[in-house]
Amino acid sequence: MSKGSGVRPTWPLYLLFFAVAGLVGATISFGLLTDSLVALGIPDPGPVTTWGLPFFRAVGWMLAALSVGSFMFSAFYISPKVPDNDNSRLVQAPLTVDGDIAARTGAFSALSFGLVALLMVPLVLSDVSGTPFRDTLAPDMWGVAVSQVSTAQAWAVAAGFALVVGVAGLIFRKWIAQPLLLVGAVLMIVPLGMEGHAAAGGAHDYGTNSYLWHLVGMVVWIGGLMALIAHGRRLGPDMELGLRRYSRIALFAIVVMVVSGLINAAVRVEWSDWLTTTYGYILVAKSVGLLVLGFLGWAHRVITIPRINSRPRLFLRFAVVEALIMAAVTGVAITMGRTPPPAPRDPNLSQMAxxxxxxxxxxxxxxxxxxxxxxxxxxxxxxxxxxxxxxxxxxxxxxxxxxxxxxxxxxxxxxxxxxxxxxxxxxxxxxxxxxxxxxxxxxxxxxxxxxxxxxxxxxxxxxxxxxxxxxxxxxxxxxxxxxxxxxxxxxxxxxxxxxxxxxxxxxxxxxxxxxxxxxxxxxxxxxxxxxxxxxxxxxxxxxxxxxxxxxxxxxxxxxxxxxxxxxxxxxxxxxxxxxxxxxxxxxxxxxxxxxxxxxxxxxxxxxxxxxxxxGSFPMGLVFLLLFLGWRREDRATEVEYDKKADAGEIDEYEVYNEMLARMADGRGTPPGHQEDEFRKR
Known part of the structure; x- marks a missing residue:
């Protein structure tokens, strides 16, 4: 592409977003390292784990978001290359150049997320055991990590999903595969939503379910914006259409994130702990970041969307700043997984709870x-x-x-x-x-x-x-x-x-x-x-x-x-x-x-x-519905044949042969009834 074309690559921005998320997460985690180790009662695993685990965890979440957003973009934000512009042939439609780039971005992001997830298995084992990272790379230690550490197991399962989605994304390039790849990309993060603080202790059903909603809202919101930034830098078509569709989804996503985040925090933290504990400080910082992002989202709807055709660069400037804040908030959020929460409200939970x-x-x-x-x-x-x-x-x-x-x-x-x-x-x-x-x-x-x-x-x-x-x-x-x-x-x-x-x-x-x-x-x-x-x-x-x-x-x-x-x-x-x-x-x-x-x-x-x-009642109801439908179809067919016969369009032998054919493929009424109908004629 020529220098004067105005088209700019987006991968440097992706790297910037990943770096911001990773460095914010690693810096905060390192600052809280001593308190975390004392609370957990484990030795220091070394600098590779101390810095590497939060850094790659944040990068992994950003990669997952980019994969989800890219597949959502190729599926629903812009139009594919519909044959002859006939929308009824959408099932056969290949992706446009921009859709294909987005789909490849989604596939490579999924593969990269899968590799990060595999790296997280020994990092997690190193972190929870206090073992230096190099020692957890031994093959037998991987078996220990996956079988005995739930977080490592979750990352391993996520890696399996991600590798399947990534390979499938590189193979299937028509539009009809994109919604399914989008579902697969969302499923990559589900195992990670099933572990951590939200999945432990009392009310963990509330904690886990709200955390899953939170994660889905996050990857849809952040990933969709990164996909739109890439499309804008390519000067791709349908930018206004894609931005309007994303804006509706983003509004829903931020509401989901706020509500689910409040539910999750209420389950694990007393309101008094928000300004008196390290975990509470992280929650406050994350909440402030979400409020800022919510304001920027409102600014998009009011300022940039109405002017997207006349001033596309205005949107890109807003969007890049918004994505950087999103990356920083992601870095803050991932530190919660390594920061011990305040003491539970009821330390004497029953086995049932x-x-x-x-x-x-x-x-x-x-x-x-x-x-x-x-x-x-x-x-x-x-x-x-x-x-x-x-x-x-x-x-x-x-x-x-x-x-x-x-x-x-x-x-x-x-x-x-x-x-x-x-x-x-x-x-x-x-x-x-x-x-x-x-x-x-x-x-x-x-x-x-x-x-x-x-x-x-x-x-x-x-x-x-x-x-x-x-x-x-x-x-x-x-x-x-x-x-x-x-x-x-x-x-x-x-x-x-x-x-x-x-x-x-x-x-x-x-x-x-x-x-x-x-x-x-x-x-x-x-x-x-x-x-x-x-x-x-x-x-x-x-x-x-x-x-x-x-x-x-x-x-x-x-x-x-x-x-x-x-x-x-x-x-x-x-x-x-x-x-x-x-x-x-x-x-x-x-x-x-x-x-x-x-x-x-x-x-x-x-x-x-x-x-x-x-099971008998619903099956009996289904049987009745099908039987009545069968009778209606049969009566309608009989009426149609009667009309044609009365009009002289078909002779009696053709009617009889048609009845026999219907009997043969199971569409006809009982033979005796058909014989009676024929004799009436």
Whole structure:
């Protein structure tokens, strides 16, 4: 590129951002080193670990943010090269030059994050053991780190995710892969959100869930801005479009960061500790940084966005300063992981509070589970957000003069209310404590909530709420259409694959007893199980009875046949659990110290019966919906043939042959009925 072109590379700025984050984190951590070592009771691990661990931890977070922001940019902030400017062909669209650069940046950032994560494994072991860094590089020490140090294990898992995302990002270069790569980039940071101060002690369910929200908001906010800076320095097209889209996401991200940060701080720190402890001082510094960044974000919306076309350099100057402050705040924030928090409010936590994050005081009954409430920061928040989002979509449809079926709205709201109540009432509170309550919540989250949400038709609502974009500039309407035509989704919604994935998670969790014990013993396991229940169930019912489009909409009779064929497998699992004589998760349940008597084997048999019986109702409802749909399709086909026959468009033999053909592929009505219809003619 020529010197006079005005196009400037961004990698020097990336290095500057990384250096600022790393040096701020390392400097603060070094200043607090003595107090940290005394509090933790470990020897000094040496200068490499003392400086290297906070430096590379901060750099790692900045790399993760850049990866997330770059994939979000290539997926949604600018338009791809749509063939013939026909947005209906978005699924085939390659990336533009700018999109391709962003995607490669995301891929290389993920790979670099993976390498940093691998480096963090011996650094973490060195830090927690006081062993010099060079000694932790031995192969046998890696095994010790991953098996015995939870933080090192989290970094190792994050490295695995990152390397997969990075390699996939270099291979798949079409637009349709970018949303999936974005999801993968977010998943890179999830293991790191499951460890640390937030995952330990009382109320760790609040601490972990709020910390996850905080991390996702951070990488979306910081990464998106870095991606926009790079695009602006390349003088790329669609800058105003990308900036406006980012501005909306950034506003949501900063709200998420502030609220989740306050929740996390309230769990771990008394308000009086904010100005009297080292940990509190770091929280204050981080909070001030967030306020400054919030002001700069407001300035972007008011000053730079309206002038982006006439004064693009103004945005870049603002954005670079904002990114530098973000990097400094990131450096401050990572020091919290190495700074001992103040003493807990209750130093004498029960075993139950240590394991679950809270105490239970009475045996759950059908009545009192709805008098116990503990807001679920993860799924309770999601229930609220998707409720608001759906109602906003309905409002958009009606404001454009359209209509939306009230029954679909009722189904969606029923699903979100059920999700909220299940996870935030006594049902969710008692889920980790007893097998029977675990099974109740499992069945609701995998069969009831997904079925209701699928019947709400959210994808159809998005397509109705947003108009197709201008040619070559896809809108949310076009994104949804393209995603429903994605090749991967076509594979996942094949009846065989879809049925197998739905059964797989159920059987793997309950048939392999050690896996079940592992999942219930950690908050990360509970969180993962609930996500899997919801997503697996939604995919299953979306293809089976959902009104939303799928890549291949198979005849109702075929879907009904798949349901009938799979129902015995659902019932068998419940019967198996009812007859099992080994108590699953016995040591975990015994160590909770519940304040009521509980026969674990009998409770497990009750849970198996719940799994067997409760699965019958939603499956019966699905069967009824499919059967009624089959009958409607058949009647509509008959009416169509009757009209054609009466009009003389087809003769009787053609009608009869068509009926036989429909019978052969499962789309027809019972043979006797078809023979009667033919004779009537």
């Amino acid at each position: 240590i394991q679950m994050g809270y105490d239970l005081y009475e045996k759950p009954t059908l009545a009192n589970v709805f008098t116990m409430w503990r807001f679920d920061v993860m799924f309770g928040t999601i229930a609220i957000l998707i409720t608001v989002g759906y109602l906003y979509g309905v409002w958009r449809v009606r404001s454009r003069g359209g209509t939306w079926p009230w029954l679909r709205t009722a189904m969606w709201l029923s699903g979100t209310v059920t999700l909220f109540v299940t996870t935030s009432s006594g049902l969710g509170m008692n889920m980790p404590a007893t097998y029977s309550m675990h099974m109740i919540v499992h069945m609701i989250l995998s069969m009831v909530v997904p079925l209701l949400l699928a019947l709400g038709g959210p994808l159809s609502l998005i397509m109705a709420a947003y108009e197709p974009g201008e040619p070559g500039t896809p809108s949310p309407h076009d994104w949804v259409v393209a995603i429903t035509r994605a090749p991967l989704l076509k594979l996942l919604t094949h009846p065989l694959v879809n049925t197998m994935q739905f059964l797989f998670f159920f059987y793997v969790l309950y048939i392999f007893i050690p896996f079940y014990e592992l999942m219930i013993s950690e908050h990360a396991g509970h969180l993962s199980m609930n996500w899997v229940f919801l997503l697996s169930g939604y995919l299953y019912f979306w293809e089976l009875v959902g009104p939303d489009p799928v890549p291949v909409k198979r005849p109702t009779a075929i879907r009904l046949a798949w349901l009938v064929g799979s129902m015995p497998f659902h019932l068998f699992a419940g019967l198996y659990l009812m007859q099992l004589t080994t108590v699953m998760g016995e040591s975990f349940y015994l160590n909770l110290g519940l304040p009521w008597e509980l026969n674990l084997l009998e409770d497990q048999r009750v849970g198996g019966g719940i799994g067997w019986a409760s």
